[in-house]
């Protein structure tokens with residue numbers, strides 16, 4: 315059992331992916347390997363998993379923890395937006411199932427040096443892959459007030475975006491906002507905690523979400539991987555996506571709806587001229603959500619939404 319990160323909706327994920335002897339699966343967000351481990355166990359004795367993660371620390375830790383599966387587990391440090399290029403040369407040219415468990419792991423959240431958690435005093439970085447792109451602190455130092463407002467609105471759906479952006483611009487005249495703790499305290503001063511049960515959510519939650527999405531290009535990566543995943547699935551193969559906020563879930567829902575429809579011709583056209591056939595059919599509840607028992611045991615599961623779709627024959 316993986317310590318530190320409990321896989322969300324693990325039973326439902328395995329049921330939907332239906333691993334069996336000889337099957338091939340891709341876990342695009344292998345993280346601590348909780349889901350991958352269950353898939354490999356269910357696919358004994360010879361089913362295989364390709365596990366991707368942008369974070370080299372996740373690849374190293376999971377490689378060591380799941381070494382007992384030998385060459386049944388192939389790990390690659392890669393952004394999942396490169397799925398179409400990475401999977402075939404790794405021995406996965408067409409697969410039975412693909413999993414995306416979006417966002418960050420408990421390991422990343424707990425790592426004070428990475429700036430994902432509110433209370434950490436380490437640098438405000440937030441990159442899954444620290445070798446690429448710009449840390450969150452650099453983004454906060456560089457963007458003007460209007461751009462910060464737009465970022466908090468667009469990726470955090472933060473109603474107080476303008477006030478928070480103004481406070482950041484004022485604060486950084488004296489000193490850069492360099493740590494997660496400083497940013498969380500600043501937001502808490504501008505947007506006090508709400509009384510009652512809603513006050514349990516930290517007031518900086520949406521701002522942290524927005525920065526993380528921007529720093530990692532999360533929505534662009536998701537938009538890129540979905541069509542690549544469908545192309546990689548065998549007929550009858552399944553795509554399973556676990557998302558944790560409405561921006562991701564909306565994107566997945568719309569993608570599945572469009573692939574179910576196929577044709578993209580405007581309704582005013584008397585006949586189809588695009589020739590696009592449906593490629594997916596939704597399977598199971600849309601979305602499935604964790605039980606109250608799972609949320610009580612694993613608060614990170616609280617906002618999870620699981621969507622499954624099956625590849626139709628070409």
Ligand SMILES: C[S@@+](CC[C@H](N)C(=O)[O-])C[C@H]1O[C@@H](n2cnc3c(N)ncnc32)[C@H](O)[C@@H]1O
Pocket residue numbers: 316319320321322342343344345346347348349350366367368369372392393394395415416417418419442535
């Ligand atoms: C929620 S965790 C996955 C946890 C995993 N299912 C488990 O059971 O341990 C998400 C993981 O996806 C990785 N990740 C996020 N976006 C990524 C991307 N675009 N490409 C590759 N990995 C990504 C993160 O680094 C993190 O390790």
